[in-house]
Amino acid sequence: MKNVRILLAGIIFGIIMVKSEAVSWFRIQEMFRFQSFHMYGIICTAVVVGAILLQVVKRSRLKNLDGNVISVPLRDKLYKSALLGGIIFGIGWAFTGACPGPLFVNLGAGYSVMIVPILAAVLGAFVYGLLKKRLPH
Amino acid sequence: MNLPDILLESWPWYFSGILLGILVPLMLWLGSNFGVSGNLDSICGILGADRFSDHFKFDLKDRVPNLIFVLGAVFGGFIAANFLTADGYSVAISSATVDVLSSFGITDVEGLQPEQIFNWSFLGTTQGLILLVAGGFLIGFGSRWAGGCTSGHSISGMSSLQLPSLVATIGFFIGGLIATHLLMPLIFGL
Numbered sequence: 286m287k288n289v290r291i292l293l294a295g296i297i298f299g300i301i302m303v304k305s306e307a308v309s310w311f312r313i314q315e316m317f318r319f320q321s322f323h324m325y326g327i328i329c330t331a332v333v334v335g336a337i338l339l340q341v342v343k344r345s346r347l348k349n350l351d352g353n354v355i356s357v358p359l360r361d362k363l364y365k366s367a368l369l370g371g372i373i374f375g376i377g378w379a380f381t382g383a384c385p386g387p388l389f390v391n392l393g394a395g396y397s398v399m400i401v402p403i404l405a406a407v408l409g410a411f412v413y414g415l416l417k418k419r420l421p422h
Numbered sequence: 423m424n425l426p427d428i429l430l431e432s433w434p435w436y437f438s439g440i441l442l443g444i445l446v447p448l449m450l451w452l453g454s455n456f457g458v459s460g461n462l463d464s465i466c467g468i469l470g471a472d473r474f475s476d477h478f479k480f481d482l483k484d485r486v487p488n489l490i491f492v493l494g495a496v497f498g499g500f501i502a503a504n505f506l507t508a509d510g511y512s513v514a515i516s517s518a519t520v521d522v523l524s525s526f527g528i529t530d531v532e533g534l535q536p537e538q539i540f541n542w543s544f545l546g547t548t549q550g551l552i553l554l555v556a557g558g559f560l561i562g563f564g565s566r567w568a569g570g571c572t573s574g575h576s577i578s579g580m581s582s583l584q585l586p587s588l589v590a591t592i593g594f595f596i597g598g599l600i601a602t603h604l605l606m607p608l609i610f611g612l
Binding site (some may be wrong): 287288290291292293294295296297298299300301302303304305306307308309310311312313314315316317318320321322323324326327328329330331332333334335336337338339341342347349350351353355357358359360361362363364366367368369370371372373374375376377378379380381382383384385386388389390391392393394395396397398399401402403404405406407408409410411412413414415417420 | 431432433435436437438439440441442443444445446447448449450451452453454455458459461462463465466469471474475477478487490491492493495496497498499500501502503504506507513515516517519522523527528531534535536539540541542544545552553554555556557558559560561562563564565566567568569570571572573575576577578579580581582583584585586587589590591592593594595596597598599600601602603605606
């Protein structure tokens with residue numbers, strides 16, 4: 286049952302990503318050229334709404350469907366890797382016009398060639414795993 | 423079947439933003455978390471990458487919910503593109519962007535994606551290899567090095583006010599701006 290619910294959440298995510306046009310290569314080019322507010326509006330609204338709801342969840346000590354009190358997963362306090370990896374990621378985001386979610390959403394939307402950047406991204410993750418110990422974090 | 427217009431038209435940014443914001447606590451409530459790029463590690467693990475690096479030694483069972491989420495995202499993309507898109511739909515990008523793209527030779531700005539780029543024959547060109555293959559590689563390498571992508575860092579991480587996520591998001595934009603303003607004019611000039 287849990288997996289069915291998560292599948293539904295994924296379907297909703299995919300629909301939002303297409304209908305918001307956040308999966309569109311055009312929108313990403315426009316965003317990085319500061320020629321429209323559209324993408325900034327989406328990201329900022331999502332962060333503000335998410336922040337408010339997470340505060341409510343935290344204060345009410347709401348339990349998740351597994352019966353555990355919901356806690357927000359904490360990110361590792363690694364700033365060098367966040368910045369350097371982030372810059373590398375950002376270049377790929379602009380090139381493909383997609384971040385990892387949209388790569389998969391676009392595949393579903395009928396752009397079969399997206400399987401190529403997906404496989405390239407898997408290879409990129411693999412090479413990171415090999416080089417991890419030699420990279421600054 | 424007549425669907426309400428709001429389903430067929432592109433959604434305003436605030437509507438999409440509110441829905442994405444709701445997804446963050448919703449995923450926690452479902453007993454998972456909102457993040458996509460970790461699945462790239464999971465796929466490596468499934469393919470046997472644990473033989474090459476301890477980084478891929480994890481219990482695949484813990485990874486199943488997020489993999490199912492991504493499978494759902496593929497279905498969602500299919501549903502939206504086939505049943506929730508009006509005929510003759512195009513992304514209404516600004517005329518300034520249309521001008522820049524046409525200087526790159528991207529003259530077909532109809533539809534959701536540039537047909538000149540999102541097709542198999544473009545892969546056979548130098549530009550195609552750089553944008554789609556190298557671009558994909560950098561997404562995988564960079565997001566795993568940064569410990570997350572736009573969903574995990576920029577939306578989940580920033581809405582829980584975590585400093586590493588802000589730093590990562592600043593990095594995403596530095597990289598994106600370098601690529602857009604310095605690299606892409608060179609690539610399309612090849």
